[in-house]
Amino acid sequence: MEQIAQLGTGIGWRPEIADAVERMAGADGGVDWVEVVAENVCPGHIAESLLRLRERGVTVVPHGVSLGLGGADRPDEQRLRSLAERAEALGAPLVTEHIAFVRAGGALTASPLLEAGHLLPVPRTRDALDVLCENVRIAQDALPVPLALENIAALINWPGEEMTEGQFLYDLVDRTGVRLLIDVANLHTNHVNRGEDPAKALDELPVEAIAYVHVAGGFERDGVWHDSHAHPVPQQVLDVLADLASRIAPPGVLLERDDNFPEPGELERELVAIRGVLEKAEVRGPERQAPAGASVAEEEAEPVARQRLGLAQAALLSALVAGTPVPEGFDRVRLGVQARALAAKRADVVAKVAPELPEILGSSYRPTFIAYAQGHPMNDGYRRDALSFAEHVMLTGRPDDTDVLREVRRWWLERSGPAPLSQRPTARLARATRRVLLRR
Helix, strand or coil: CCCCCCCEEEEECCHHHHHHHHHHECCCCCECEEEEEHHHCCCCCCCHHHHHHHHCCCEEEEECCCCCCCCCCCCCHHHHHHHHHHHHHHCCCCEEEECCEEEEEECCCCEEEEEEEEEECCCCCHHHHHHHHHHHHHHHHHCCCCEEEECCCCCCCCCCCCCCHHHHHHHHHHHHCCEEEEEHHHHHHHHHHHCCCHHHHHHHCCHHHEEEEEECCCEEECCEEECCCCCCCCHHHHHHHHHHHHHCCCCEEEECCCCCCCCHHHHHHHHHHHHHHHHHCCCCCCCCCCCCCCCCCCCCCCHHHHHHHHHHHHHHHHHHHCCCCCCCCCCHHHHHHHHHHHHHHHHHHHHHHCCHHHHHHHHHHHHHHHHHHHHCCECCHHHHHHHHHHHHHHHHCCCCCHHHHHHHHHHHHHHCCCCCCCCCHHHHHHHHHHHHHHHC
């Protein structure tokens, strides 16, 4: 394994805080580097703020969220090419993704392809590990820079798991040489939601493979911790960071904030708190050996393992987004919490992708969308989801307001066709009339 780049203290770059990040970049006690969601970067049209940061020598790391390396299918070649293009366009020293699945079904299982719109946990089984390792090796061969993978937060436990989090990560690193992005907020989330001890996970995982660390906020409600990335970093998460920093000096630590953005001063105070934890830590070094059950096997994933994993993931995802029966062994209450969280996230993201819809529908947008989501799983991304939701509103005639429905129809007509709108009013009228007649 090549030497890991020293990154320092960073922050997740988002358009909403771009100006604040630029002011903090390079300042004493400020931001040393930034991370950007890879899918939000267009290589030919990189945001001016990111370009200015690059010109000042600030490292920019693309962080993917849609590759789904923990899924049963092999990684999509186009998604890999896109991630590689973004790494090259940003001059990044590495790229990162997640140990998760984000879609299931399709040809492998002879069932409809479903999208989660969210990162879902991989079962810690030998089948899943074999598939993940093979998918990681495919991704490593396709990427121009090293890959690091992040542990995710979860609300649910898979039945019949064969390994702990630490054992699973140890084997993954041992078999592929992949680096790790350890999210200490996710370790805390899994402590609350799944009863997993963060210290035990840190005891077992190979901390020397850590590329960098995520720190983020969340909140607890009714005994469930929600990894919101929209709240201040709590002391419990800083305590997990301190435990990790006592074992190894992490090459980089990054503050994540994705919503409900505070004033720049609050972000600066959180960065100061993170630096303070790192400065106080006395590194005693890792005190672990290979965890029980660790393996150095190099087997490729057999087709039957992919199919078994695919069927299990499709059944779980269908229960979450399509209302099918809960697979045996899962906690029905927790699956209900997860299903509602997925529907709420879909509503929030569609509102960002198509902000006109909540403006048109007003206070009825959210309950109408939640009701729609319960019977209409997403299968082609959020933009298509917005159009499908608008179609649903038109076909059901809900809400019962002629003016609102007229505005939804106008919005849908302007965006549902493959060709861009003409600037000539007569051409727009002809096209709209033709498409309304075809729809009828």
